[in-house]
Structures are given as structure tokens and as C-alpha cells.
């Protein structure tokens with residue numbers, strides 16, 4: 001994780017936190033469109049008044065800082081030398097598809113910049129802030145830092161751990177089985193229309209989805225998005241066997257390690273692991289997970305394939321329409 005900069009913490013006021021909260025609200029507007037870029041929001045404040053706001057909408061278009069500055073009216077531009085910009089993520093320092101925001105801020109003659117968190121992206125990390133400070137801009141780092149990091153935890157995990165953000169998901173019976181023991185036939189039905197919709201929503205927000213070879217062979221799952229709207233994730237199958245025919249658009253990997261490396265190389269920032277038990281337990285045992293979700297159905301199976309075991313009790317638990325959902329977060 002990026003280091004915490006507390007050197008400028010004494011400068012932080014209650015108003016700083018309020019404006020950063022507004023920047024976070026704006027950032028979230030990019031939730032469905034900003035990827036693979038991070039969600040970022042920015043607010044320009046002069047004399048206690050917001051004179052500009054913006055967020056990053058989609059890759060290739062203006063960053064939050066560019067959009068916030070562009071929204072400042074002609075009449076208010078004279079206020080920039082005594083204004084503060086609040087931005088949820090460190091301004092960029094590199095030439096990508098757009099010029100660096102750190103240089104734009106220097107040119108805008110803005111007086112102070114308040115940054116939520118440092119960008120872990122190797123080409124940026126700390127350099128955006130350094131450019132601002134070298135130009136004499138007063139920079140404060142780390143306002144609502146935890147919330148700013150949390151907002152982009154998929155992006156940050158991808159860049160700092162060099163692997164996708166991993167979500168594990170399974171459903172189990174009330175007595176602890178994810179399925180009957182079987183060699184064919186259909187899987188035990190543990191989901192409800194409500195949990196299915198939730199799973200399809202999860203899929204629509206995830207870039208890749210994985211099952212083990214055995215689950216693929218037994219269930220030929222479609223692993224698509226039908227009960228929600230949005231894009232279907234890249235389908236992946238884990239297993240050494242090459243004796244199964246896979247459609248061309250399915251990625252097969254021999255090991256978890258090679259799968260994660262391939263997904264990272266392809267720029268895939270999130271992976272949903274949906275089964276089966278052996279695959280899920282392997283990820284848990286390797287500590288390779290960021291979030292886990294277990295649905296506990298009211299149904300009892302009596303016997304069958306035991307559910308995966310997490311190393312500790314769930315962080316959250318809620319019961320909706322007879323299904324208890326347990327969630328873990330690293």
C-alpha cells in the first residue's frame with residue numbers, strides 16, 4: 001500500500017475533510033465508466049466557495065483535475081491564485097493519453113492542493129506531489145486517506161500487488177455443503193432469484209470470472225450476465241487437464257500463479273472466483289483473496305461437498321429473504 005504522509009497533517013481542517021468528501025462523491029460518478037483508470041474527483045474552492053468541480057468520466061478523456069478547472073467560470077478564474085484544489089488521488093505526473101495534471105495545476109497558479117492519497121501507479125507514485133511542491137504549491141496529503149484508498153481498492157491492488165483484486169463467492173446449504181456428491185446431474189439449487197440477481201450484478205462489475213475444471217465439466221456454466229445489465233466478464237477455467245474443449249474466448253490456466261500473471265499482463269484488474277470447492281479453498285489457503293462472500297441457504301442437504309472454510313469469522317452478516325450473506329474483507 002502507498003505510504004502514509006502525515007508530515008502535513010497539522011494543516012488539515014474540518015473544511016478540508018468536507019471538501020474531500022465532496023471530491024469522493026464526484027469520483028464515484030465514474031464507477032461504471034472510469035475503468036481501467038481509477039475513479040477520481042476534484043473540487044476547486046476559493047474564499048470558502050466551490051468554484052469548480054469535476055471527475056474522471058472515461059479513459060482518454062479529461063482527468064478530474066482538468067474537468068474541475070474547466071468548470072471554473074470566466075469570472076472566477078481570477079480567484080485561482082488564492083484557491084485550493086481537493087483531489088481524491090495524487091495528480092498524475094506522466095504523459096499518458098492526456099498531459100500531466102501536476103503540470104496543469106502548476107500552470108493554473110493554484111495556491112494549495114489537498115490530495116486524498118498517493119497514487120500507487122509506478123509512473124506516478126509521489127512524483128505528482130513532488131512536482132507541485134517544487135513549484136511552491138502548498139500540498140497536503142492524506143485527507144480521508146482510508147476512504148480514498150478504499151474507493152479504488154481494485155486499481156490499487158492491481159498496481160501494488162501486480163495481480164487482479166480477487167473476490168471469492170459461493171453458496172452453501174444450512175448444514176454446510178456447497179453441493180451434493182455427484183458425477184453428473186444438476187447442481188443442488190441453493191440460490192434464490194434475489195441472490196442470483198446479486199451475483200449477476202457482481203459479475204457485471206468484475207472483469208474476469210473463474211471456475212475450476214471440474215465445475216466447468218460438471219455444470220458447463222455460462223458465467224455471463226443475464227439477471228443484471230452490463231458487460232460479461234472474461235471467462236477463465238483453472239486446471240491442468242487439456243482434455244476438455246473450451247470455447248476460443250475462454251482463458252485456461254494450469255495454475256493460480258500463471259492465471260494471475262496472465263490476467264495482470266492483460267490489464268485485468270478484478271477476478272471473481274465462483275467455484276468449485278477445491279478452487280476456492282486453494283485461493284483461501286494461499287491467502288490470495290481480497291473479498292469473500294458466502295450465501296447460506298435455508299435448505300439442508302444432509303451430506304455432500306463441504307463448503308470452503310475461511311480462516312476467520314465473517315466481518316459482516318445479514319439475512320435477506322431467508323438467505324444469510326456473510327462477507328469478509330482483507
Ligand SMILES: [Zn+2]
Nearest residue numbers: 063091092101
Ligand atoms: Zn491526471
